[in-house]
Amino acid sequence: MAQHQNHGGHHSHGSMKEYVIGFILSIVLTIIPLVLVMNSILSKTATMITILVMAVLQFVVQLVFFMHIREGEKPRYNVQTLILGLVIVFTIVAGSLWIMLFNKY
Amino acid sequence: MWENIKDFASTFFVTGDPLIYGADVSIVLSIIAIVFVLTKYKKWGWLWREWLTTVDHKRIGIMYLIASLLMLFRGGVDALLMRLQLAFPNVEFLNSEHYNAIFTTHGTIMILFMAMPMMFALFNMVVPLQLGARDVAYPFLNALSFWLFMLGAMLFNISFVIGGSPDAGWLSYPPLSQNEFSPGPGQNFYIWGIQISGIGSLATGINFIVTILKMRAPGMKLSKMPLFSWSVLSSCIMIIFAFPILTVTLALLFLDRFAGAHFFTMDGGGNPMMYLNLIWMWGHPEVYIVVVPAFGIFSEIVATFSRKKIFGYKSMVWAMMIIAVVSFFTWAHHFFTMGTSASVIAFFAISTMIVGIPTGVKVFNWLFTMYRGRISFKQPMLWTIAFIPCFVIGGATGVMLAVAPADYQYHNSYFLVAHFHQVLIGGVVFGYLAGIYYWWPKLFGFKLDEKLGKWGFWFWNIGFYVCFMPQYALGFMGMTRRYYTYGWDRGWADLNLVSTVGAFLMGIGFIFQVWQIAYSIKNGERDTTGDPWNGRTLEWSIPSPAPFYNFAVVPQVKEMDDWWATKEAKANGTYKEEPAKLEPIHMPKNSGIPFIMANFWFLVGFGFTFGWVWMAVIGFIGVFACMWARSFQYDTDYYVPVEEVRRTEASLGRVV
Ligand code: HEM
Ligand SMILES: [Cu+2]
Numbered sequence: 001m002a003q004h005q006n007h008g009g010h011h012s013h014g015s016m017k018e019y020v021i022g023f024i025l026s027i028v029l030t031i032i033p034l035v036l037v038m039n040s041i042l043s044k045t046a047t048m049i050t051i052l053v054m055a056v057l058q059f060v061v062q063l064v065f066f067m068h069i070r071e072g073e074k075p076r077y078n079v080q081t082l083i084l085g086l087v088i089v090f091t092i093v094a095g096s097l098w099i100m101l102f103n104k105y
Numbered sequence: 106m107w108e109n110i111k112d113f114a115s116t117f118f119v120t121g122d123p124l125i126y127g128a129d130v131s132i133v134l135s136i137i138a139i140v141f142v143l144t145k146y147k148k149w150g151w152l153w154r155e156w157l158t159t160v161d162h163k164r165i166g167i168m169y170l171i172a173s174l175l176m177l178f179r180g181g182v183d184a185l186l187m188r189l190q191l192a193f194p195n196v197e198f199l200n201s202e203h204y205n206a207i208f209t210t211h212g213t214i215m216i217l218f219m220a221m222p223m224m225f226a227l228f229n230m231v232v233p234l235q236l237g238a239r240d241v242a243y244p245f246l247n248a249l250s251f252w253l254f255m256l257g258a259m260l261f262n263i264s265f266v267i268g269g270s271p272d273a274g275w276l277s278y279p280p281l282s283q284n285e286f287s288p289g290p291g292q293n294f295y296i297w298g299i300q301i302s303g304i305g306s307l308a309t310g311i312n313f314i315v316t317i318l319k320m321r322a323p324g325m326k327l328s329k330m331p332l333f334s335w336s337v338l339s340s341c342i343m344i345i346f347a348f349p350i351l352t353v354t355l356a357l358l359f360l361d362r363f364a365g366a367h368f369f370t371m372d373g374g375g376n377p378m379m380y381l382n383l384i385w386m387w388g389h390p391e392v393y394i395v396v397v398p399a400f401g402i403f404s405e406i407v408a409t410f411s412r413k414k415i416f417g418y419k420s421m422v423w424a425m426m427i428i429a430v431v432s433f434f435t436w437a438h439h440f441f442t443m444g445t446s447a448s449v450i451a452f453f454a455i456s457t458m459i460v461g462i463p464t465g466v467k468v469f470n471w472l473f474t475m476y477r478g479r480i481s482f483k484q485p486m487l488w489t490i491a492f493i494p495c496f497v498i499g500g501a502t503g504v505m506l507a508v509a510p511a512d513y514q515y516h517n518s519y520f521l522v523a524h525f526h527q528v529l530i531g532g533v534v535f536g537y538l539a540g541i542y543y544w545w546p547k548l549f550g551f552k553l554d555e556k557l558g559k560w561g562f563w564f565w566n567i568g569f570y571v572c573f574m575p576q577y578a579l580g581f582m583g584m585t586r587r588y589y590t591y592g593w594d595r596g597w598a599d600l601n602l603v604s605t606v607g608a609f610l611m612g613i614g615f616i617f618q619v620w621q622i623a624y625s626i627k628n629g630e631r632d633t634t635g636d637p638w639n640g641r642t643l644e645w646s647i648p649s650p651a652p653f654y655n656f657a658v659v660p661q662v663k664e665m666d667d668w669w670a671t672k673e674a675k676a677n678g679t680y681k682e683e684p685a686k687l688e689p690i691h692m693p694k695n696s697g698i699p700f701i702m703a704n705f706w707f708l709v710g711f712g713f714t715f716g717w718v719w720m721a722v723i724g725f726i727g728v729f730a731c732m733w734a735r736s737f738q739y740d741t742d743y744y745v746p747v748e749e750v751r752r753t754e755a756s757l758g759r760v761v
Contacts, residue, residue, distance in 0.1 A: 077318065088346050088433055096382050099437055102446040 022065025166229030212275025237322025261298030310344030336401025399536025411478025495531030520580025564614030572607025
């Protein structure tokens with residue numbers, strides 16, 4: 001609904017350039033870990049750290065270029081959601097490590 | 106050539122079981138019957154214009170409702186087949202493989218293709234009306250969600266006549282669900298059926314969050330929003346955080362199966378326990394996703410039928426919001442027995458007990474609301490009252506399971522089976538049924554017959570206890586879940602027979618309800634007032650069935666339970682009639698794209714299920730073509746002229 005009101009043009013959702021940059025960055029950030037793992041280029045720890053860094057960067061790219069985290073009239077919702085999202089991401093990663101590391105044989 | 110075709114057909118179609126041939130025949134016959142009726146009465150155009158392309162939230166709600174009732178039937182038949190098999194020792198009705206397939210499809214269908222769509226049916230039927238809005242925030246997306254759900258469900262359901270059903274349990278744990286042990290297409294049906302409908306669920310979550318935050322009528326602050334809408338908000342928050350986890354987990358499992366990856370394999374560095382860890386991160390919030398809206402429904406019904414404001418509104422809101430967050434911190438209680446450190450177990454045992462607290466608060470609030478109220482025992486209230494003891498027992502046995510050392514005894518026994526059915530039936534199913542009875546007149550314009558409804562109610566309720574109470578005992582007696590047969594020497598025979606009788610009583614209850622709907626379509630009491638229960642919230646201020654634009658004039662909200670306040674003011678003579686000014690109403694246009702796009706997704710899923718990549722590619726091309734087409738559609742909305750609004754309202758008996 002409300003198409004007319006929203007697309008009245010008082011603020012835009014990013015430019016073509018931004019989307020293209022975001023798209024390229026996210027693809028590059030995906031290909032790097034894939035190439036590293038497929039060709040076993042780095043040592044195990046180095047690979048893991050690289051993947052982790054790429055994941056965090058990917059997260060940022062998505063938020064900035066596609067989710068327009070910097071825009072919006074009421075950033076309060078954005079910030080609240082972002083915090084909850086971060087808490088849950090942290091729980092997923094840290095919780096899995098905590099539960100699973102015990103099983104390392 | 107002929108040999109090849111015969112070869113293909115014998116693996117493509119499921120063969121060998123008379124039950125399956127019976128199903129084949131009935132499927133073909135019903136398809137022929139449907140096509141015949143639609144053609145004879147020239148209804149194809151009507152079907153396309155009014156239903157397949159609709160973006161009206163009420164119609165989408167009705168379609169969800171029909172689909173979920175069909176799925177309840179299918180899941181129920183599965184349940185009865187299992188109970189027949191278990192009624193006596195050494196029965197040879199289903200063999201072990203068939204039993205595995207049936208408990209898998211039963212569990213998956215009941216949760217993902219029955220409870221979820223019935224919940225979405227209620228979201229769609231009620232939320233915009235309760236908020237004083239004319240539709241959801243994204244009507245097109247809403248239609249897309251529905252069709253993705255529908256085609257995903259169909260993909261899953263055809264597995265029992267084509268290709269073979271999944272049979273690795275409703276959560277499809279590896280290593281059993283890996284190629285090595287489940288080589289056929291069954292697990293792929295499971296993965297793609299859930300993936301496709303899962304995209305729809307995620308989109309619905311987003312849609313309703315935005316609707317609730319952005320589309321409330323002027324004056325309706327969040328602090329005045331009805332509790333059902335709050336419960337939807339809580340549920341949707343969980344959806345948007347939990348469903349991506351499911352999607353990723355199943356995608357990884359598919360990569361293992363399709364591309365030879367090693368995420369969850371036993372060798373190559375994989376670890377099957379990681380799958381359990383991930384799937385329960387979705388799975389535990391999932392049970393709260395489906396139960397919290399039931400809490401919202403009960404809150405509305407208890408207030409309406411006790412003629413009182415809900416007791417402890419604020420604590421209700423807090424309870425639901427806390428559940429939305431804390432439910433993400435309990436997942437490991439589903440695999441305590443797999444082995445991990447003591448501190449992990451302690452943490453998750455305690456967090457599990459903590460989620461019980463807000464739920465307890467809510468139960469007390471309902472009881473306090475009823476206390477000294479003038480309660481009328483209409484159908485919605487009956488189901489609500491039946492729910493309370495049932496859920497209390499289910500909650501108590503849940504806390505027993507959360508006591509980790511004791512869980513080593515109960516885990517995967519019939520005690521667990523009884524527990525989760527108690528919360529799923531007593532909480533979710535009873536809650537949704539209560540909601541359907543409550544809001545039915547608003548959608549269809551007539552009430553469901555009380556007398557037949559009461560028969561259904563008592564059969565369900567008595568059947569429930571007869572079916573599941575013996576299972577707690579069977580659990581203590583050592584019967585574990587997913588057992589397909591047992592011997593006389595176990596001493597389980599009597600209780601199992603009783604349990605089967607209970608299951609059939611519930612089946613009879615369901616038949617009464619179908620009869621009730623059919624009977625009421627012809628003879629049901631028409632709702633001419635739009636407010637059959639003397640309701641409190643905005644949806645009862647408009648005529649029944651609600652016109653397609655919902656509100657002729659957007660309401661100005663002043664109070665919590667605004668409609669009740671208006672009625673009181675009218676009775677006291679303090680009501681100031683403001684002249685209603687009709688304006689053209691802005692509405693979204695119908696679109697065929699959601700339906701078409703979902704069908705292409707079906708092709709994608711079907712192609713990957715059988716490893717026919719060409720078909721999946723065609724599907725993906727179709728999906729992108731649909732997105733492309735939609736991106737360049739500018740003519741997506743229109744205005745309903747004032748004259749038409751006036752005419753519609755007049756035909757519903759209202760003058761504006
Ligand atoms: C209507 C009456 C119902 C009956 C008689 C019934 C009966 C059963 C039976 C016999 C099993 C298999 C137990 C085993 O062998 O381990 C089962 C499993 C299950 N049921 Fe139901 N059920 C009913 C309704 C429901 C509903 C409404 C839901 C969910 C909303 C549900 C969810 C499940 C799940 C998740 C499983 C586990 C499947 C698995 O082990 O993978 N059931 N049920
Ligand atoms: Cu749980």
